[in-house]
Amino acid sequence: MISQLSTDADELGRYVTDALAGAGGMELLRDALVDPGARVPIEKILAQFGVWELDPHADAAEFEACAAVVRAAGSLALPYPVCERLAGRGAGAGVLLVAHEGTNLAAHADLDLDWTAVDLLGRGYSVARSGSRPMQSTLGSFVSEVDVVAEGRESGGDRRSEAATLMTLQGWWILGLLERCVADTAQYVQEREQFGRRLAAFQAVGFGVADMSIAAQKLEELAKYTVWSQSTNDAGTALVDALTLRAASLESAEVILRGTHQFHGAMGFCDETDVSLLSRASHLVRRLPMGVEQTFQRMTEAVLGQGLDGPFAGIQAVV
Amino acid sequence: MLDYTESPDLLNLRVKLREIMRQTIPSGFLGAFTYDSADLEVAENFCKELGHQRLLAMAWPKEFGGGDASAWEQMVLREEMWANHEPRGAQYMGINWVGPVIMRHGTPEQQQKFLPPISSGEVIWCQGFSEPGAGSDLPALRTAAKKVPGGWTINGQKIWTSYARMAQWCFLLARTGPAGGRKSGITVFLLEMDQQGVEARPVPSMLGNHHLNEVYFTDAFVPDAHVLGEVGDGWTIVSDVLAFERVGIARYARCERLLTEAPQALGESWADVPQSLEVRWAKALVHTRQARLMAYKVVDKQERGVVDPSDVAAYRIAVTTLDQEVAEVLMDLVGQMAVGTEDVSRHFERAVEDHWRYAQASTVSSGTLEMQKQLVARSLVGR
16 A cells, blocks of 8 residues: 655645745735735636646546645645635636535635535535625635525536545645644744743643644545545545545644644734634635534435445454 | 555455454454453464464564565554454464564574464463553663573562463563663563462453453573573663554554444444434544554555654554544443443444453553653654
């Protein structure tokens, strides 16, 4: 077994990370928070790296490359629907993740893309209306309303593959964001001193950062497995696996972001601190289209129906 | 590129191991450490059968009775064994680390004497490490070895020694240097248990029979030929022991098996399981998958020659806390039979109760949760 991304994917991820840093890094998000229109040029920045030529639906190699790209994007909470565009089919297309027919809230739905939508179980929707501007909200920056109508089976209502692809990529996006939070927190507690000692010297702090790191590692391993599953398994299994990744990513986010805020103290609430902005941006995935418990509920229903693959799945009792 | 496909060799190994267990392990088996001596006999016979097929110490070199198996094959073996209540009984210890440490540090004579009985399933080892005053703080050990003609006399006490009353040999740490020397002045002795001067007493516990014992050494004797490595340099060997115990028990395998069996085992009464408990069950399955993948990460790196103790510690934290999480979910699922049942046809419920008791030790044995966290923390933020 191989549990490492391909060298090519790794290199692409590093390249995109460096290039985005050169293009402004976290300032890209700060600029967009002031002026949502600042999101639009990001599309061209990514185009320079050939990102829009990647197709996760094509083969395993391209899926891994997409995963590495969105991980890099997530580490900056890049204010552009990278996952949604990569998961969409066709140039200029994007697919949103929604909860149900009717009105939903979705990030970046106001951007001028050829939008469709899917829900967590792979039902397809057409977009009847999308908001013209994002709402004014601290935790909902770039979010707008979108009205969706269920597609009939004859017009492609079963879009499990797109739903699974989108959820998998969003899992990698949030992984990048959470890994950045762990790294920033580890650095902060080594620099900040109180009571004559670095915060890192206090055992409770070290243990807390360890818990955050382990949550990120568990998520990373699951994210890799889920990418492999998308290119290997049937649509039903791939969707269940993507659902498990989504649910696990929301669970990891709670642990890591709670720790991030706790160990940064008041600095972690200030907009000049990157983790404050990363925390705010995380809600675009953590809450939309539904939160952790509802997501686990959907996942449970899928697992009860489909099972969850493993060496002992469906084993008849040996002893 | 990523690839989690099990090769045909690994799949065939699983099939082979399951077939051997089907033929040699009776239904209802819940491990060797019950109060029924027949279960111990089952484990001993099973080990001999595995040894005969060179599957017991499969990752060992062939010259020592092994099968030159890969780290992945060894992983499959660990998973299949733990998922089926460890039918190797106490012998996994000799295979997993005692033998490998003797291969690494032993003299040719020691290798010839000690390794073949382990690989053929004919000997049980116990680990003489912890003492009443030296648990997590193992360097505080006080059991002393004094030089005498031809060997050493050992005086002191060990505690929590699993399988001490059934073991033929003890991998013993004793102090040959001055008292209070911490890591300096510790020596590893290969001590024969069946001798005057060695007394093993059971410590009754919730874990089950044989798991915990105390061992008293009163002028017990170890010949010079059974000193492992250099006198006074035992801590170097201890570090190797910890490295060889790396991935340890595949706890996630039994978790996965029991969780997966639960709906079928409960049958119609699954309909009465509250939704919240169903969700906990599904969450536990996800966490089980994550723990398994953390193990695979360590094995993958091992195969590539990369060893990172913090990776291992992270995995151990994930899998030991998983063990306890799953134990609670399963106990909730089986309802009142969580306290036990004498109805042996209720194999699933009895397995769940057994799992819960043993899972309580998960975050304590082989390095506590806190020790593992300390290791991870230091790798991230230093001391």
